[in-house]
Amino acid sequence: MRQTNRALNRILLALLGIALLGAGAAVIAAGILPGAADTWTAVASSAQQYARDLVRTAPLPEPVRSWWIVAGLGVLLLGAALSAAWLASQGGGRTPRLAEQLDGSAQADGSDAATGRTVVDVGLVSAAIREALSGNRDVLATSVSAWESRRGTALRLRLEARKGSSPRELADTAEQLIREMDALLGHPIPVLVRITSGARTQVSGSRRAR
Amino acid sequence: MSQDRTLRRLIRRETHSSRALPSIICACILMLVFLWLALEAVLWILSDQPLLASPAQMFQWLIGLPAATLPAGMAAAGAGLGILGLVLLGAALGKGRKARRSVAGRRAAVVVDDDVIAAAVSSTARLAASLAPGQVTTTIGGRSVRVQARPTSGVPLDRQAITTAVDDELAALALDRRVSSSIRILDQGAVGQ
Numbered sequence: 393m394r395q396t397n398r399a400l401n402r403i404l405l406a407l408l409g410i411a412l413l414g415a416g417a418a419v420i421a422a423g424i425l426p427g428a429a430d431t432w433t434a435v436a437s438s439a440q441q442y443a444r445d446l447v448r449t450a451p452l453p454e455p456v457r458s459w460w461i462v463a464g465l466g467v468l469l470l471g472a473a474l475s476a477a478w479l480a481s482q483g484g485g486r487t488p489r490l491a492e493q494l495d496g497s498a499q500a501d502g503s504d505a506a507t508g509r510t511v512v513d514v515g516l517v518s519a520a521i522r523e524a525l526s527g528n529r530d531v532l533a534t535s536v537s538a539w540e541s542r543r544g545t546a547l548r549l550r551l552e553a554r555k556g557s558s559p560r561e562l563a564d565t566a567e568q569l570i571r572e573m574d575a576l577l578g579h580p581i582p583v584l585v586r587i588t589s590g591a592r593t594q595v596s597g598s599r600r601a602r
Numbered sequence: 603m604s605q606d607r608t609l610r611r612l613i614r615r616e617t618h619s620s621r622a623l624p625s626i627i628c629a630c631i632l633m634l635v636f637l638w639l640a641l642e643a644v645l646w647i648l649s650d651q652p653l654l655a656s657p658a659q660m661f662q663w664l665i666g667l668p669a670a671t672l673p674a675g676m677a678a679a680g681a682g683l684g685i686l687g688l689v690l691l692g693a694a695l696g697k698g699r700k701a702r703r704s705v706a707g708r709r710a711a712v713v714v715d716d717d718v719i720a721a722a723v724s725s726t727a728r729l730a731a732s733l734a735p736g737q738v739t740t741t742i743g744g745r746s747v748r749v750q751a752r753p754t755s756g757v758p759l760d761r762q763a764i765t766t767a768v769d770d771e772l773a774a775l776a777l778d779r780r781v782s783s784s785i786r787i788l789d790q791g792a793v794g795q
Contacts (some may be wrong), residue, residue: 412687423676429668556725
């Protein structure tokens with residue numbers, strides 16, 4: 393339900409993996425093959441020499457010495473910023489409001505007429521569902537959350553099942569509830585029903601008599 | 603139709619891992635490394651004492667690495683890097699399925715944990731064969747449901763009844779992936795039930 397960019401995660405992890413594999417192969421080769429060790433030293437020395445030459449080509453006053461050093465520092469900071477952006481792109485998207493509607497019509501000049509805004513809070517649905525399931529002995533706990541996605545808000549309904557209870561019955565119960573909720577709210581929203589086990593499943597026993 | 607697509611997307615995202623954890627770890631490490639390198643560069647520009655090693659020292663260390671290290675040490679370090687890379691590649695390219703699956707639903711997308719399904723199958727099989735709790739255990743793998751029943755000592759077990767009950771339960775669930783069920787009846791019995 394979260395807004396994590398999964399394709400981006402896969403691509404970046406794959407790139408990192410390939411880079412690490414390459415580095416590992418180079419290190420192994422430099423350790424085992426004598427020729428590769430020489431190549432390693434030669435390449436590293438020439439890279440150092442190249443960097444020194446590069447620094448001289450765009451001089452700056454003394455403390456900084458070269459534009460290229462500024463550029464290198466910029467690249468490092470850019471890398472740190474991109475990593476932070478990758479970190480920040482994980483998760484997110486949870487919202488406290490399930491639906492929102494502006495009443496009244498917008499005027500021709502762009503300003504709103506005397507309008508009202510109706511917001512349906514997740515707490516409403518949460519309370520309604522908890523109330524409806526309070527008599528159901530197969531449901532140990534419920535939680536309701538709303539998540540924003542590209543295609544609008546979706547509702548996630550989690551039911552913690554008693555050990556041995558039939559998922560089919562729970563799913564049918566949940567669908568029945570959702571239909572009633574649709575009638576209440578007026579327009580259907582996408583719903584994900586999660587039937588899980590949890591801490592309370594482990595400590596409460598199964599129902600012996602059916 | 604678009605409702606269907608939305609639900610399919612919900613199911614797909616719920617039953618597969620988002621790789622958030624390896625991504626968070628990698629992003630943190632990358633960020634720390636970049637910040638450290640930038641800090642070392644700044645200290646070097648200011649001709650200050652380096653934190654761990656100045657850029658020049660790093661280059662020198664890199665150049666002398668094959669000569670300064672034992673070949674076995676290089677090979678081990680390389681193998682460690684390579685394994686880490688393979689782990690990341692596996693996380694990136696693998697299926698990343700979680701232990702849960704979707705069951706048929708008309709209005710909503712329904713995703714059930716595997717252990718809930720296993721408990722339900724155990725319970726059904728147990729009721730069909732009139733066994734006590736704990737005499738039937740079920741394991742759910744990717745495409746298989748393995749039911750293990752321990753009969754009560756001296757009382758023969760009706761394998762057909764268990765098979766029918768398990769298959770009925772699975773058919774009622776209508777899992778999105780076809781699973782094959784297998785019933786195993788243990789040789790040892792449980793005493794005094």
